[in-house]
Amino acid sequence: MGKGARTRATILTAAVETACLGGFDGLNLKPLADRVGMTKSGLYAHFGSKEALQVATLEHAAELFQTRVVAPAKLEAAGLPRLDGVFGRWLDWPGNAGLPGNCPFFAGVVEFDDAQGPVRERLVRLFRDFRQVVEQLVASGVRHGHLRPGTDPGQFAHELLALRYAHHWAHGFMRDPQALVRTRNAFARLTGRAPPELAAAATRYRP
Amino acid sequence: MGKGARTRATILTAAVETACLGGFDGLNLKPLADRVGMTKSGLYAHFGSKEALQVATLEHAAELFQTRVVAPAKLEAAGLPRLDGVFGRWLDWPGNAGLPGNCPFFAGVVEFDDAQGPVRERLVRLFRDFRQVVEQLVASGVRHGHLRPGTDPGQFAHELLALRYAHHWAHGFMRDPQALVRTRNAFARLTGRAPPELAAAATRYRP
DNA sequence: TTAAGATCCGACCGGTCGTGCTAATATCTC
DNA sequence: GAGATATTAGCACGACCGGTCGGATCTTAA
Numbered sequence: 001m002g003k004g005a006r007t008r009a010t011i012l013t014a015a016v017e018t019a020c021l022g023g024f025d026g027l028n029l030k031p032l033a034d035r036v037g038m039t040k041s042g043l044y045a046h047f048g049s050k051e052a053l054q055v056a057t058l059e060h061a062a063e064l065f066q067t068r069v070v071a072p073a074k075l076e077a078a079g080l081p082r083l084d085g086v087f088g089r090w091l092d093w094p095g096n097a098g099l100p101g102n103c104p105f106f107a108g109v110v111e112f113d114d115a116q117g118p119v120r121e122r123l124v125r126l127f128r129d130f131r132q133v134v135e136q137l138v139a140s141g142v143r144h145g146h147l148r149p150g151t152d153p154g155q156f157a158h159e160l161l162a163l164r165y166a167h168h169w170a171h172g173f174m175r176d177p178q179a180l181v182r183t184r185n186a187f188a189r190l191t192g193r194a195p196p197e198l199a200a201a202a203t204r205y206r207p
Numbered sequence: 208m209g210k211g212a213r214t215r216a217t218i219l220t221a222a223v224e225t226a227c228l229g230g231f232d233g234l235n236l237k238p239l240a241d242r243v244g245m246t247k248s249g250l251y252a253h254f255g256s257k258e259a260l261q262v263a264t265l266e267h268a269a270e271l272f273q274t275r276v277v278a279p280a281k282l283e284a285a286g287l288p289r290l291d292g293v294f295g296r297w298l299d300w301p302g303n304a305g306l307p308g309n310c311p312f313f314a315g316v317v318e319f320d321d322a323q324g325p326v327r328e329r330l331v332r333l334f335r336d337f338r339q340v341v342e343q344l345v346a347s348g349v350r351h352g353h354l355r356p357g358t359d360p361g362q363f364a365h366e367l368l369a370l371r372y373a374h375h376w377a378h379g380f381m382r383d384p385q386a387l388v389r390t391r392n393a394f395a396r397l398t399g400r401a402p403p404e405l406a407a408a409a410t411r412y413r414p
Numbered sequence: 415t416t417a418a419g420a421t422c423c424g425a426c427c428g429g430t431c432g433t434g435c436t437a438a439t440a441t442c443t444c
Numbered sequence: 445g446a447g448a449t450a451t452t453a454g455c456a457c458g459a460c461c462g463g464t465c466g467g468a469t470c471t472t473a474a
Contacts, residue, residue: 002420002471003420003421003470003471003472004420004421004471007421007422021321022321023317023318025232028460028461028462029461029462029463030460030461030462038422038423039422039423039424040423040462040463041422041423041424041425041463041464042421042422042423043422044422044462044463044464045420045421045422046421049462049463050461050462050463101321102320102321106317107317109317109376109380110230110313110314110316110317110318111317112380113309113379113380114228114229114308114309124380124381127380127381128381138408147408148404148407148408150404151408154385154389155389155392155393156408158377158389158390158393159369159370159373159393159396161373161376161377162366162369162370162372162373163366163369165369165372165373165376166365166366166368166369166372169316169334169368169372170365172320173316173319173320173331173334174331174334174335178361179365182361182362182365182366183365186362186365186366186369189366189407190407190408191407191408192407192408194407197355197357199406199407200355200396200397200398200399200401200406201345201354201355201358201363201397201398201399214451214452235430235431235432236431236432236433237430237431237432245452245453246452246453246454247431247432247433248433248434248435248452248453248454248455249451249452249453251432251433251434252451253451256432256433257431257432257433415474416473416474417472417473417474418471418472418473419470419471419473420469420470420471420472421468421469421470421471422467422468422469422470423467423468423469424465424466424467424468425464425465425466426463426464426465427462427463427464427465428461428462429460429461429462430459430460430461431458431459431460431461432457432458432459432460433456433457433459434455434456434457435454435455435456435457436453436454436455437452437453437454437455438451438452438453438454439450439451439452439453440449440450440451440452441448441449441450441451442447442448442449442450443446443447443448443449444445444446444447444448
């Protein structure tokens with residue numbers, strides 16, 4: 001690995017940490033350059049623009065997510081246990097990758113939802129790919145008899161992401177000490193492992 | 208209403224719209240002043256700082272939310288129907304208030320989760336208050352026999368917010384045309400009104 | 415060893431940011 | 445209508461933004 005690739009990696013590592021703390025809009029050149037002991041123009045030798053830096057940072061974070069959250073599933077039993085593992089690691093992310101702050105992808109959702117450009121496109125594709133991973137895990141769970149036949153993987157993935165998002169809000173923002181147990185309860189209900197009497201909230205109301 | 212109060216209202220209306228489009232970090236003085244035909248210092252006569260402007264904007268948005276989403280529940284039948292109404296209007300917000308873009312509160316969650324200060328505090332209190340409203344609606348639903356006795360209002364509110372957050376992601380960011388139907392499905396499952404065979408996903412798996 | 419090329423710095427550009435101040439103007443009260 | 449007050453414009457400051465450029469310094473391969 002040449003010197004260029006080495007410093008590029010150093011920059012990207014610091015950039016991902018910065019993005020976890022301040023989002024992709026917080027990826028300002030001067031502070032980032034200071035963090036790695038360089039100058040702004042030094043960064044520009046590696047990335048030609050701020051947008052390119054954002055995309056590269058997103059890519060680097062995605063690789064980290066892949067190795068820390070998704071890949072370990074290969075070592076777990078196929079079907080629902082694998083889904084359990086991914087969801088559990090997803091809840092810890094990005095902390096379990098040694099990163100400070102919160103998930104940068106969720107920050108990107110807010111920062112790029114009205115804007116457009118390559119960063120947004122890349123982020124959408126990232127979410128779509130991960131969603132597909134979840135859907136395959138669900139389908140596998142159905143095949144193994146862990147989940148009810150006919151389970152809609154798209155609907156399941158939608159609700160799974162909802163739980164992760166709510167955890168981000170309750171734990172990260174509201175600092176609710178009950179966040180984790182509530183998210184786990186909801187996950188248990190989603191996967192049909194809640195006590196039967198808690199599986200649904202309503203009793204007799206029909207609109 | 209004096210002239211001061213009138214222009215202050217004009218500014219805040221424009222500020223809420225701006226916050227819907229670009230969040231509270233996007234509340235920059237010059238563009239906002241241009242939008243209402245004033246200069247930056249004109250705004251400064253009304254709010255003494257950017258932070259105060261953000262707080263006032265948050266307050267104004269909260270009042271709008273109260274009147275457009277929460278208050279109409281008074282006209283609905285107590286219990287679950289009232290919860291249906293609030294959730295339905297919440298999904299439309301802020302569009303049903305004539306505002307462009309997305310919910311500014313969700314943007315604030317990302318922008319102020321690591322930061323601290325009066326804006327964050329106000330936003331936390333806002334969410335806590337609304338969560339309490341939801342919990343009371345749930346408790347009322349239990350009393351009316353619409354929801355299973357013993358339903359945990361806190362857990363229910365946690366999952367309800369999860370659905371709204373997922374809708375924000377799927378509809379607003381991912382532009383998923385199936386977002387609405389999936390959110391409604393999930394709401395039906397949460398309130399126990401999904402077809403029984405869809406109420407839970409798992410069949411026999413026990414970890 | 416040496417020269418080509420990669421790498422990085424320092425200075426600088428045009429803009430925009432939030433924040434102050436003064437002066438002039440509009441509005442309200444008496 | 446006069447005086448007090450509230451409101452707004454105009455202007456300037458320092459800090460920071462993304463981006464550019466020439467040249468110094470270091471790697472690397474011949």
